[in-house]
Amino acid sequence: MSLKKKMGAALVTTALGAALIGGGTFAIFSDSATNAQNTFTSGTLDINLTDSAYSGAKHVSLTDIAPGDEGTKTITVKNDGSLQLRYNITQALNGFLASNDPDNDSVADPGESNPLAVTLKDSTGAEVTKLTDRVLNSGASETFTVEYKMPINAGNTYQAKSATYDFSVAAEQTRNN
Numbered sequence: 001m002s003l004k005k006k007m008g009a010a011l012v013t014t015a016l017g018a019a020l021i022g023g024g025t026f027a028i029f030s031d032s033a034t035n036a037q038n039t040f041t042s043g044t045l046d047i048n049l050t051d052s053a054y055s056g057a058k059h060v061s062l063t064d065i066a067p068g069d070e071g072t073k074t075i076t077v078k079n080d081g082s083l084q085l086r087y088n089i090t091q092a093l094n095g096f097l098a099s100n101d102p103d104n105d106s107v108a109d110p111g112e113s114n115p116l117a118v119t120l121k122d123s124t125g126a127e128v129t130k131l132t133d134r135v136l137n138s139g140a141s142e143t144f145t146v147e148y149k150m151p152i153n154a155g156n157t158y159q160a161k162s163a164t165y166d167f168s169v170a171a172e173q174t175r176n177n
Helices: 003-025
Strands: 047-050 070-079 085-095 117-121 131-136 141-149 163-173
Touching (some): 047 163, 070 131, 070 163, 085 117, 117 163, 131 141
Antiparallel strands (some): 047 070, 070 141, 085 131, 085 163
16 A cells, blocks of 8 residues: 555544544533522511500500509510520619609609519519520510509508509520620
8 A cells, every 4th residue: 555545544544533532522411400599588586575465555554553452464575586586674663653752753762662562573483673685586485474562551642643664675686696
């Protein structure tokens, strides 16, 4: 065989091999997947004060209190949000019935008792003056009892007088805090 024929055969063989390799490259299996429209939604922090017996804004509203009267009201702190929260409770009793000094209607004199006693107790019955760092999971709640009492020896000075009871709850998220 002549050199020209050998070179032509080699060239044809090389071209055929390249064609097979190139053709084989386009014959592989392939696949793909898409995970579209992923969402990011922030949680909610929603603390509420509820009382099944009272639907108004004032959970402890009493009228016509007389010496010797006493009783209880309940307040429920509820987490209506989607995030776990930590909360604090503060309370204050102000007004003439919170004082034993007719000239000062905001605080009792040292050593004297108030004509109206208001006590906050947790679910175990323990007295609470200030609650800090109470944790509630989403949907959970905690009930407190407000006990009130007007002493039997409260005199005529306290007729037609009043006091206000403020019960405040401040909440914050627990995660990353």
